[in-house]
Amino acid sequence: MASHRRPKQPSRARVTVLTTAAAAAVALSSQAANAAPSEKPSKDEVKAKVDKLYEEAEQATEKFNGAKEKQEKLQKEISTIQDNVARGQDELNELRDSMGLAAAAQYRSGGVDPSLQLFLSSNPDDYLDKASTADQLSAQQVEALKKIQEKQRELAQERSEASEKLKDLASTRTELGKKKQQVQTKLSEARTLYNSLTAAEKAKLEAEQERASRDSGREVLGSGTAASGRAGAAYAWAQSQLGKPYVYGATGMSSYDCSGLTSRAYAAAGVGIPRTSEAQSTIGTKIYSQSQLQVGDLVFFFNDLHHVGLYAGNGQIIHAPRTGTVVRYESMGTIGGPFMFGVRV
Template identity: 65%
Template sequence: MASHRRPKQPSRARMSVFTVSAAAAVAALTSQAAQADPQASKKDVKAKVDKLYEEAEGATEKYNGAKDKQKKLQKQVENLQDGVARGQEELNEMRDGLGSMATAQYRSGGVDPSVQLFLSSDPDNYLDRAATMDQLTSKQAEALKKVQGKQRSLAQQRSEASDKLKDLAETRKELGDKKQKIQGKLSKAQSLLNTLTAEERERMAKKQERADRASSDRVDLGNDSSSSSRAAAALSAAKGKIGSPYVWGATGPSSFDCSGLTSWAYQQAGVSLPRTSQAQANAGSRLGQGELAPGDLVFFYDDLHHVGLYAGNGQILHAPKPGANVRFESINNMPFMFGTRV
């Protein structure tokens, strides 16, 4: 006959042993995890910071494009406003001439009704209203047509200037938004860095310094020749800026972002390049990696947000990212898209 006795419950002493053992096991695992966390956390922080820096650089090139557009719009607005001012002066002189004509007519026996009509109404509608009048002389008609043409031209220029001013206001807002986006990413990166200990941050900084020094001290550029004297001159100018810090939106001569360095370098060679990396990509003939020669432009990432100068032997010279200086680096450290020969 089967037994129906209740199973024997573990004693209080045995439960205590189990509890202590489980607690010890959890403590051991926690201790191991704690010992592994700092290194894992440091790598994770660095990866996130590098990603934020890359995103900030992409935003910087968009900012550079908007800033370049703002500069061009500002110049166009100034030219239009100057043209309107000069045109108004010319119109005033024409009107003075008509006034003199009216005065002469008055002295000789009365003002021509057509001139009276012009002087007392909107000149833009004058000719239509004066068409039925026979009193217009050829000289008067010519003068009035010139005034009317000048008024229409001024109205068109004022309208164009107004449109450009609206574009300028929108571009300035766009600049502010992009600047805020960049600063937000850089601020987030700094906040992540602040989660590391002072010792960890110092180690990261020293590693960055070693990378900057190694790029200029021990790099082998081989014996490749530039494709042109301007490419050689641009690369030579950029070499003179090794060690200069990366600063977003900077175009030299003491700090640069990526496209700021390439545009500045080619400017020293007498060549004007567009401001952004994306625009510079269309400034010459495209090349594959095996066709590159020192001084050629090299572009990275799908959206072409990074550009540098090919230096030879698989090395590029560029302004890498915030916290890093202008330096040589392997072309394989980033996703290469193509090169451009200016």
């Protein structure tokens, strides 16, 4: 007969040893994890991350500028339409008053024409479609009624157009708010990351940037000729703005963003160009070879064309780079994105 022996239970001492060993293993594991905290990123790593955030902020800035420009354009168009409607309403009132005077004259001479009386009490649109009514009116009255009809149609169309533009304006304002928030979020993240550096690290970075700008300025001296008189004038004006800070959405005179500087520079030269970098890229003559660029040409960077500057000669540009910097000279090779093409205005 087979024996059915119960398995031997571990002794209390053995359980205690196993429990103690497990606890020790957990403690050692925890100590090991705590003993190897993530290392603080280096100055160069922080700079790379900050530069990336600023690039994303500039992308959002150009979209913000586009929405702002659209908003301003819509506001002007709506104002023009509203002025037209007001003038049109005055003209309509004058036409109606003239019909009223005709009715008064008829009344004094012995009564108001039934068809004219009918018009004065309601809308004339239905009446001219009825031959019997038209037959009872004089040619002058028919012409006056037609003018009133036409003016009413114009006003209805203009009011409808204004209504649609007001809806578009509301949508654009919402988009503008979102783009502004995107810019502010990126800038806030960049500032927080930059502030994680020590004072010495910040000073070193600033010194490096200032030295690079000085070197670029020396490279520019005596190099290149302007593409045209107006390009030369735009470039000379941009030089007068060196040292002024970058501020997103700014067009001067105390601060600029990238396209704000270029649009103001050409305005100073008597040439109106669009506000945003993307729109500026659609004007003038495109120049794809860097060797063909001349001083004062617009130069565009990154695949989405969100950055623009003015060519300064010898592979250098003058531009408003990003938040935390000023209008300065810089080598095209250090912009952070590829040169796409130039535009000769």
